[in-house]
Each structure stands twice: as C-alpha cells, then as structure tokens.
Amino acid sequence: MVTRPLISVVDDDESVRESLPDLLRELGFAAQAFSSAEEFLASDLLGQTRCLVVDLSMPGMSGPELQQELTRRRLKIPVVFITAHGDDAVRPRLLEGGAVECLFKPFSEAALLDALNAALRVR
Amino acid sequence: MNMEAQPEQPPLDIDERRRAEEALAASERNLKLIIDTIPALAWSTGPDGSADFFNQHYLDYVGLSAEQVAGWGWTVALHPDDRDGLAAKWQRNMAAGEPGEAEARLRRYDGEYRWFLFRTNPLRDELGNIVKWYGTNTDIDDRKRAEAQRDRTIEELQGQQELLHLAQKSARAMAFDWYLQQEVNAWSPEQEALYGLPPGSFDGTYQGWKKLIYPPDWPLLLKAIKHAHETGEVAVEFRVQWPDGSVHWLATNGRMFFDGRGKPYRMVGFTSDVTPRKLAEEELRRSEALLAEARSELAHVSRVATLGALTASIAHEVNQPLSGIITNASTCLRMLAADPPNVEGARETARRTIRDGHRASDVIRRLRVLFGKKGAPAELVDLNEATREVIALSQSELRKGRVILRDELADDLPPVAGDRVQLQQVILNLLLNASEAMSGVDARPRQLVIKTERDEAERVRLSVRDAGVGFDPQYAERLFDAFYTTKDGGMGIGLSVSRSIIESHHGRLWAAPNDGPGATFSFSIPRSHGAAPDSPGDGLIPAPALTGEERVEGGS
Numbered sequence: 001m002v003t004r005p006l007i008s009v010v011d012d013d014e015s016v017r018e019s020l021p022d023l024l025r026e027l028g029f030a031a032q033a034f035s036s037a038e039e040f041l042a043s044d045l046l047g048q049t050r051c052l053v054v055d056l057s058m059p060g061m062s063g064p065e066l067q068q069e070l071t072r073r074r075l076k077i078p079v080v081f082i083t084a085h086g087d088d089a090v091r092p093r094l095l096e097g098g099a100v101e102c103l104f105k106p107f108s109e110a111a112l113l114d115a116l117n118a119a120l121r122v123r
Numbered sequence: 124m125n126m127e128a129q130p131e132q133p134p135l136d137i138d139e140r141r142r143a144e145e146a147l148a149a150s151e152r153n154l155k156l157i158i159d160t161i162p163a164l165a166w167s168t169g170p171d172g173s174a175d176f177f178n179q180h181y182l183d184y185v186g187l188s189a190e191q192v193a194g195w196g197w198t199v200a201l202h203p204d205d206r207d208g209l210a211a212k213w214q215r216n217m218a219a220g221e222p223g224e225a226e227a228r229l230r231r232y233d234g235e236y237r238w239f240l241f242r243t244n245p246l247r248d249e250l251g252n253i254v255k256w257y258g259t260n261t262d263i264d265d266r267k268r269a270e271a272q273r274d275r276t277i278e279e280l281q282g283q284q285e286l287l288h289l290a291q292k293s294a295r296a297m298a299f300d301w302y303l304q305q306e307v308n309a310w311s312p313e314q315e316a317l318y319g320l321p322p323g324s325f326d327g328t329y330q331g332w333k334k335l336i337y338p339p340d341w342p343l344l345l346k347a348i349k350h351a352h353e354t355g356e357v358a359v360e361f362r363v364q365w366p367d368g369s370v371h372w373l374a375t376n377g378r379m380f381f382d383g384r385g386k387p388y389r390m391v392g393f394t395s396d397v398t399p400r401k402l403a404e405e406e407l408r409r410s411e412a413l414l415a416e417a418r419s420e421l422a423h424v425s426r427v428a429t430l431g432a433l434t435a436s437i438a439h440e441v442n443q444p445l446s447g448i449i450t451n452a453s454t455c456l457r458m459l460a461a462d463p464p465n466v467e468g469a470r471e472t473a474r475r476t477i478r479d480g481h482r483a484s485d486v487i488r489r490l491r492v493l494f495g496k497k498g499a500p501a502e503l504v505d506l507n508e509a510t511r512e513v514i515a516l517s518q519s520e521l522r523k524g525r526v527i528l529r530d531e532l533a534d535d536l537p538p539v540a541g542d543r544v545q546l547q548q549v550i551l552n553l554l555l556n557a558s559e560a561m562s563g564v565d566a567r568p569r570q571l572v573i574k575t576e577r578d579e580a581e582r583v584r585l586s587v588r589d590a591g592v593g594f595d596p597q598y599a600e601r602l603f604d605a606f607y608t609t610k611d612g613g614m615g616i617g618l619s620v621s622r623s624i625i626e627s628h629h630g631r632l633w634a635a636p637n638d639g640p641g642a643t644f645s646f647s648i649p650r651s652h653g654a655a656p657d658s659p660g661d662g663l664i665p666a667p668a669l670t671g672e673e674r675v676e677g678g679s
Contacts (some may be wrong), residue, residue, distance in 0.1 A: 012522070015447035015479055021448050022472060026457035057522045084442035084519065105446035109453040 004030040005050035005120060010040045010066065011082070012058045016105075020053065021103035027113060037061035043071065049077050051119040056090070056102075065099065071098075078119035082107065140464055141585040164229075164239070164260035170253045172217050181260070196485055200566055202228035203238045211240065220253055228266075229260065232397025241266075299377070301327070301390045317396055318374055319365025337362035337370050341476035351379045360401070371399040439519030440486040447479035486516075503538040503651055504546060506575050513550045514573070517558075524558040524569065531574040539583050540651035541628045549621040549632070553644050556618070560591025560641065567640065578647045582630070585644035593642045594634065602634050619644075 007029045009020050014035075021031035034040040037054070038061055052070075056063040067079050081094055081102040091102045101115035151613075158165055159179035167176040173194045182189060185200040192199075194437035198206060205227035216223035222244045228236040287298060297314040312322035318335045325331060325600045336344060340361040357377040362370050377392015427596035455472040458465035510532060514521075521528050539546075554573065561569040570590045578584035595600060623630040630648030637643055 013443050015444065015475070015482070016450070019447050019450040019454065019472070019475060019479075022468070023454040023457070026454050026461075057519070057525070059522055059525060059527050062525060067537065082446075084439040084446065085523070105442040107450040108449065 004028060005014075006030045006032065006045065007051050007053060007116065008040060008045060008049040008077075009033045009053045010035075010037055010058075010063075011053075011055040012036060013055065013084075015057070016082070018078045024111065024113070027109075027116075029116070037063070037066035037069070040066070046070075046073075046075055046119075048079070051080060051100075051116055052077045053080045053082060055086065056081050067097065067099065068098070080115045081118055128295070136254055148609050161259075165167045166258050166260075168256045168258075170217075171253065172213060172256065185229065185233060200230045202230065204228075215242065217253075217256070226263065238263055238267040239263060291589060292402050297394050299390070299394060302388060314333055314394060315373075317364050317394055319367065319369070319371070351390075352387065355379050355381070357390060360397060371396060372398040437486070437516070440516060441483055441575070444479040446481035447481070448476050451476040451479065501540045502543060504541050504543045505531040505536070505538050506546070507536050508548050510550055510573060510575060510585065513547050513554065517551060517554050520555060521558055521571070524562055526558045526561060526569045526571050528571045528573065531572060531576075533574075533576045536575050536577065536583060539628070539648050539652040542624075542649065545624045546628070549624050549646065550585065550587075552618070557587050557589035557591065560589050560593075562590055562591075564640075577650075579652050580648045582646055583650050584647040586643050588637065588641065588643040590637075590639070590641040593636050594639060596636050599634050599636075603632070 003026060007021075007024050009017060009024070009031060011017055011020070011033070012035055017033035017035060021033050024031035032043075032045055032049075034043065035045045036058060040046070040052075052066075054063040054066055061069070063079075063083075065101050070077055070079075070104065078100045079098070080100050082105055083090070084105040100119040103111055127468050144175065147417050161178075161180070164181040164184055165178040166174055174192065174197050177189060177197065182192065185192065185197070187196075187200065192198075195304050198210070201209060207225040209225055212223070212225045216225075222242070224242040226238060226240055227247060230236050231385040239260040240263045241260050243256050245253040246255040246257060248254050252666070281463040297311060297317055299310055299314050301310070310325050310327070315325050316324055318325070320335070333341070344359060344361050347361075351357045355378055357375055357379055360372060360374045362372055364370050364541060373394050374397045375392055375394045377390055377394075379387045380391075382388045390598045403507065451472040455469045455476065458469040458472065510530070514528065550573075554571070558569075561571070567590055572588040574588070575583065575585050603618050610619060622632045625646045625648065628648045630646055632644070634642055634644045
C-alpha cells in the first residue's frame with residue numbers, strides 16, 4: 001500500500017485545525033495540524049511533510065516567516081497559504097516568494113485539491 | 124455854598140466875615156470828610172514822589188499812622204514781590220509826567236495782602252510844572268482772584284487738552300465733536316486723516332460723510348445710527364474708503380446728543396484706526412476655518428482608516444467560520460458518499476458546520492450591537508464580557524500586527540452602568556492604539572495585556588498595557604489632545620474621543636509609562652449598584668459632545 005502524502009496544517013484558528021485535516025484525510029491524504037509555526041518547527045514531521053498548508057498571519061511567527069525559516073533550513077516543502085484576509089494584493093507577492101498557492105478563506109474543496117495537486121507535482 | 128459870589132459882595136462886616144470863615148471851615152471839613160470816607164485809598168505826593176498825604180481810609184486800611192507812611196514809609200505795606208515793580212513803574216510815570224496806573228498788593232491792617240489798582244494824576248502850575256501828584260488805590264482783589272481762577276481754569280483746560288491729545292496719539296484715536304446740523308467741518312486734521320482726507324477738506328455734512336464710507340458697510344452704519352438714536356450710544360466698527368481707493372477699518376465710540384425735539388444735533392466721541400487688529404482678526408478667523416476644515420478632514424480620514432481596519436477585521440472574523448463551514452460540509456459529503464458511509468464522522472462534521480454557522484452569526488450580531496445602536500440608555504455592562512467581544516472583533520487586526528494578547532479579566536468584576544457600545548469603542552481604540560504602538564518593535568515580543576480589576580473607591584478599572592515605543596511622561600496629558608499623536612499614520616483623534624466617552628461615564632482615562640518598555644492606558648469608572656438595568660438612579664448616559672459622525676470612530 002502506497003503511503004499517503006503527509007499534509008501539515010498550521011493555523012491558530014481552532015476550527016481550521018479541526019476541520020481541514022478531516023477533509024484532507026477524506027481526500028486521501030495524511031494530515032497533521034499545528035497551532036503555530038513554532039510548534040510545527042519543533043515537531044519531527046518536517047521531513048515527512050509533502051505540503052504545508054499554513055495561515056498567513058498568526059501570533060508569533062507568521063506564515064511567510066515560517067516559509068523563510070524552511071528555506072533557511074534548506075527544507076523544500078511546497079507551501080500553500082490560506083488567509084481570511086481577502087486582500088488580493090498579497091497573492092502575487094506570495095506566489096513570487098515561492099508559494100504554490102494562496103487560498104482565501106472560505107475556499108472550496110476543488111480549489112484546495114488543485115492547490116495540493118500543484119504542490120505535489122512541484123515535488 | 125455860594126463862594127463864587129463872594130468877590131461881588133460889598134465889604135463884609137465882622138459877622139459876615141465870621142460867617143464866611145465858618146462856611147469855609149465847614150466846606151473844608153466837608154471836603155475832608157468826603158476824602159476820608161470815599162471807598163478808595165486817596166493820597167498825594169510832592170513832585171518828587173514823596174508822599175505828603177494819606178486819607179484816613181488809607182491809614183485805617185494799612186493800620187499805620189500818618190507819620191509812619193509819610194515820605195516813602197507807605198511802601199512797607201507793599202507786598203515785597205511787588206515793591207520793585209511798582210517803584211520802577213512809578214519812576215517811569217513821574218519821568219513821563221503822565222497820568223498812570225499800576226497794580227500791586229497792599230497789606231491790610233490784619234496782615235492780609237489784597238490787590239489794588241494804583242492810579243495817579245499830576246497837578247501842574249500855570250507854567251506846566253508838576254507841583255503835586257494825586258492818586259487813589261482801588262481794591263481789585265476780587266477781580267484779580269477771578270482772573271487768576273480763570274487763568275488756572277484755562278491752564279487746566281490746556282493741560283487736559285494736552286492729555287487728550289496725548290491719549291489720542293497713544294491710542295491712535297481721534298476725538299471728534301460734530302454739530303450735525305451746522306454742516307461745518309469741526310473735524311481735526313487727525314480725524315480727517317483717518318478718512319484719508321487732506322486737512323480741512325471735509326465739508327462737515329452727513330452726505331459728505333456718507334460718501335467716505337466703504338459702501339458694503341453702509342447698512343451696518345445705518346443700524347448703528349438707529350441704535351444711537353434710540354440709546355444715544357455710538358459704537359460701531361466700519362470700513363472707510365480713502366480717496367486713493369484703499370479700505371481701512373475704523374472704530375467709533377461716542378455719544379449722541381439730542382435737542383428738545385429729540386433731533387440729534389451733536390455727536391462726540393473717539394474714532395480710531397483698527398485696521399491692523401481687524402486684519403489680524405480676519406487672519407485668525409481664516410486660520411480657524413482652515414483648522415476646522417483640517418479637523419473635519421482628519422476626522423474623515425480617521426473614520427475611513429478605522430472603518431477600513433474594521434472591515435478587514437470583520438471580513439476575517441466572518442471568513443474564519445465560513446471556511447470551517449465549507450470545509451466541514453465538504454468533509455461531511457465525502458463521508459456520506461463513502462462506501463460504507465461514515466455516518467458518525469458525517470454527524471460530527473455536520474455539528475461542526477452548525478457550530479461555525481452560529482459563530483459567523485455571532486460576529487454579525489456583535490457588529491450590529493457595535494454599530495447599530497445610538498444614544499442607548501444606561502445599562503448594566505459587564506466589562507469582561509464587553510472586552511471579550513472587542514477582543515474577538517479585533518483578533519485579526521492584532522494578529523496582523525503580530526501582537527500576543529493576554530487577558531487578565533477579574534472574576535468578581537462588578538458591573539458598571541453605561542453605554543456598552545461606547546465603552547467598547549474605547550476598549551477597541553485602546554487595543555488598536557497599543558497594537559500600533561508596537562508595530563515597529565522587533566527586539567521583544569509584542570505583548571499586549573488587557574486587564575480588568577476592582578479599583579479603589581467602588582470603581583472598576585480596565586487597563587491596556589503594551590510593550591511599544593511608549594511616550595515621554597511630560598506629554599502624558601497631551602496624548603488626549605485632539606491632534607496629538609506620536610504615530611506617523613495616527614490621527615490622534617481616538618484618545619480625545621475616548622476620554623470624552625469615559626468622562627461621560629463619570630470616569631477618567633489616563634496614560635502612564637511602564638517601568639519597562641511601552642505604556643499603559645487605563646480607565647476607571649464607578650461600579651453600578653443597580654440590580655437591574657432600568658433601576659432608578661441609572662439615568663441616560665449622555666452622549667459625549669461629539670457629532671454623530673465622529674462617534675463612529677473606534678480608534679485611529
């Protein structure tokens with residue numbers, strides 16, 4: 001049996017941590033949720049994570065800062081940002097910065113799947 | 124007496140001679156009586172001016188004997204100051220041989236000096252030589268005193284005129300006295316200069332004056348004239364147009380006098396050129412208008428900025444549960460579509476969907492509470508609950524500013540009476556300010572502590588402590604000025620609005636620098652003892668003195 005690719009979800013919003021991993025599992029992925037960037041960095045799942053779904057703005061380390069930190073550690077994990085700030089202006093900047101996608105909450109299952117497929121293709 | 128007839132009489136007998144002698148003696152007595160009684164001091168001197176006779180009245184008056192005054196002895200009664208002057212005049216008079224007069228003070232028997240007019244006439248013999256001088260002294264003291272009084276009055280008037288002139292010069296105001304019906308120019312050259320007229324060119328007529336007035340101000344003057352007719356008081360500021368076309372401000376204060384038929388005939392007063400003051404006032408008004416404009420512009424910008432920040436915050440708060448709803452609903456569908464269907468999982472995700480739906484509707488409800496009410500009656504407000512709602516609404520703003528918020532809300536906090544929405548606006552403002560104060564801080568955590576506690580004297584205190592840039596303690600009060608701000612992008616309006624809200628709750632709002640970095644903003648308001656929101660004593664909380672528009676501002 002093929003191992004399911006691990007998708008790590010980092011979001012300070014509890015309802016996202018609760019709902020998104022369930023959906024990801026229904027979609028056929030393995031999923032793990034973290035409440036902060038620091039928690040994720042401290043975990044032993046960095047190496048196994050095939051794609052990171054991370055909230056843009058969080059207390060403490062923000063999404064883009066986590067992305068920078070991963071680059072600094074030479075960990076090439078594709079990043080999909082999610083944000084509840086419907087600010088179109090940030091998206092191009094994030095994509096330029098190497099993000100696979102930036103999804104505005106609430107996003108559809110289809111949009112999520114597209115982003116994840118793109119992320120896994122990158123790998 | 125018929126003495127002229129005597130030579131034509133036949134030789135007189137003894138009786139007749141005796142009768143004639145008696146008549147002569149009687150005549151001489153009579154003459155002496157006249158001389159001694161006339162209300163004048165009479166005297167005579169020899170040709171050299173040395174006195175040889177004084178009438179009794181003279182002697183009585185000066186209180187000296189005939190021997191004492193004989194020759195030049197009489198001069199002892201002269202006022203020492205007048206002695207030389209009179210002597211010189213007397214010498215000149217004698218030299219000229221003309222009748223003469225002079226004035227000098229004579230000492231009365233009681234020591235009082237009074238002014239006398241000395242008059243003298245020469246008596247000449249057949250050859251024209253002066254053989255005697257006859258003279259009288261007349262008391263002119265009353266006249267002299269009156270003259271002196273008049274001189275003093277004139278002097279005083281001149282002094283007053285000089286003072287007036289000085290006052291006019293220093294006040295740059297010109298007095299005028301205008302006889303309205305006479306149509307003569309009683310204006311001084313200075314008064315004319317105020318109207319830009321060359322000296323003496325004003326014709327003194329009402330029509331002539333009207334022509335000098337700057338036409339747009341004429342109605343104003345008509346009003347002032349009407350007022351003067353009613354009250355006699357003249358007080359008006361108006362503009363005049365000089366012949367060269369320039370316009371100047373004059374201020375006139377004065378009084379109008381009326382004749383028996385109530386017709387004004389005379390106006391006195393002061394007119395001064397107040398152009399510099401008027402220009403300064405106008406300048407002030409202009410800058411005030413500009414300030415008001417800037418103020419409303421700033422208020423607008425601030426409101427828009429706040430609404431912008433709030434909109435983003437609201438969008439975030441709504442999008443979060445919506446995201447949960449959609450994700451959960453998707454999961455739910457997938458679980459149901461599985462073979463076999465994961466009914467238990469589907470139920471769980473459906474429950475979460477409902478919960479998130481409630482969460483979204485809560486956000487909307489809070490927004491309605493925050494912006495929907497106006498002029499609400501005082502109600503019992505649980506500051507903890509109010510604070511939690513504000514925190515929930517500003518969560519995303521704080522997150523965006525990477526602020527780590529900690530709340531320390533007291534468990535046993537008594538309620539306060541007030542307008543919940545207004546108090547929440549203050550809390551929101553303090554939170555956003557604190558967040559902004561830390562926006563440039565990277566060397567330490569952007570820690571924000573919001574705390575509620577019981578304060579002394581039956582009060583409740585809420586404080587917001589940041590780790591931001593802080594402020595200079597000497598400007599602690601200025602923070603609450605409408606336009607004071609230490610923030611580049613800040614408008615500074617929020618704090619002054621917040622303070623007026625807290626003060627309308629009988630509380631106070633203040634700022635204090637922290638021991639460490641940052642500042643703490645606190646407000647303290649009396650706790651409520653009311654059992655129910657509508658309990659007596661909890662009246663309407665007056666809206667702070669703001670326009671409805673300004674009240675929308677939460678923070679800046």
